[in-house]
Amino acid sequence: AQSVAQPEDQVNVAEGNPLTVKCTYSVSGNPYLFWYVQYPNRGLQFLLKYITGDNLVKGSYGFEAEFNKSQTSFHLKKPSALVSDSALYFCAVRDKRSSASKIIFGSGTRLSIRP
Amino acid sequence: DGGITQSPKYLFRKEGQNVTLSCEQNLNHDAMYWYRQDPGQGLRLIYYSQIVNDFQKGDIAEGYSVSREKKESFPLTVTSAQKNPTAFYLCASSTRGEQFFGPGTRLTVL
Numbered sequence: 130a131q132s133v134a135q136p137e138d139q140v141n142v143a144e145g146n147p148l149t150v151k152c153t154y155s156v157s158g159n160p161y162l163f164w165y166v167q168y169p170n171r172g173l174q175f176l177l178k179y180i181t182g183d184n185l186v187k188g189s190y191g192f193e194a195e196f197n198k199s200q201t202s203f204h205l206k207k208p209s210a211l212v213s214d215s216a217l218y219f220c221a222v223r224d225k226r227s228s229a230s231k232i233i234f235g236s237g238t239r240l241s242i243r244p
Numbered sequence: 245d246g247g248i249t250q251s252p253k254y255l256f257r258k259e260g261q262n263v264t265l266s267c268e269q270n271l272n273h274d275a276m277y278w279y280r281q282d283p284g285q286g287l288r289l290i291y292y293s294q295i296v297n298d299f300q301k302g303d304i305a306e307g308y309s310v311s312r313e314k315k316e317s318f319p320l321t322v323t324s325a326q327k328n329p330t331a332f333y334l335c336a337s338s339t340r341g342e343q344f345f346g347p348g349t350r351l352t353v354l
Contacts, residue, residue: 163342172248172334172345173287180341219286230275230294230338231302236286 131156133222135235142210142242150205150238152220162203163221163232164194173219179203190214210242247271248346250335255351257322257329265320265349267335276318277343280304281332290333293318322351329353 132155142148154160161180165173177188184196194205203220220235247270257263269276275294279287289302293312307326312318318337322329330353336343 161341165345170332170348170350172250172347173336173343175342175344178342230340231277231289231292232338232343234287 131222131224131233133220133233133235135218135220135238137238138236139239139241142240144212144242144244145209148207148210148214148240148242150218150220150240152203152205152235153201154203154220154222155201156222156224158224158226160203161223161225161232162194162196163223164188164192164203164205165219165221165234166190167217167219167237176205176218212242212244215240215242248335248337248344250333250346250349252349253347255349257351257353259353260324262321262323263351265322265333265335265351267318267320267346269316269318269335269337269344269346271337271344272315273337273339273344274315275338276312277336277338278302278308278310278318278320279334279336281334281348287334290320 134153163178164176167173177186179186179196187193192207217237219237221232223232249268251266277292278290288304290308291310293299296315309321333349335346
């Protein structure tokens with residue numbers, strides 16, 4: 130069975146500091162991994178994905194994530210946080226071997242960037 | 245929010261009434277999904293459809309129904325059997341990769 134864990138409900142960072150939002154996953158086979166961001170009363174926006182290849186994936190708005198197979202992690206990172214990065218972030222996983230196209234989402238991490 | 249539209253943005257319903265939420269996509273995606281989001285919680289899958297005229301129950305399908313008569317449309321009906329329907333409903337579509345989401349419909353039961 131597939132599952133995703135986001136161990137932190139909230140992450141607080143000062144503007145200009147680096148940020149990390151943690152994600153670990155469990156799938157039977159190899160994973161497709163995704164990060165999404167949600168602003169209040171809006172749908173989810175796609176940030177980045179890992180399919181195959183380079184373990185460091187770069188995405189929208191200066192975000193990046195590193196796939197670590199041995200630790201089954203896919204942490205989201207940004208070198209310098211902006212106040213406008215404050216939002217709800219979701220990690221998601223899909224098993225490559227699965228014929229179904231559905232994705233499993235984590236419970237979300239609220240990122241708060243203070244000026 | 246890409247090429248996926250949801251309507252209405254806000255919806256109010258009296259107890260005991262059925263209500264239908266609209267979801268349309270112009271991305272030519274085969275798969276479409278409905279999720280429910282409650283305050284402080286993640287997304288829970290209600291129904292999904294991988295192809296026209298076919299759909300599968302997700303994790304919380306009780307009290308909901310869907311249809312997929314056209315590739316671009318996947319309406320969700322919240323029936324009176326749904327005991328706690330007040331929530332934010334999100335529609336999404338995909339090929340085999342990432343999902344693209346609509347702007348959501350906030351349903352409130354009065």
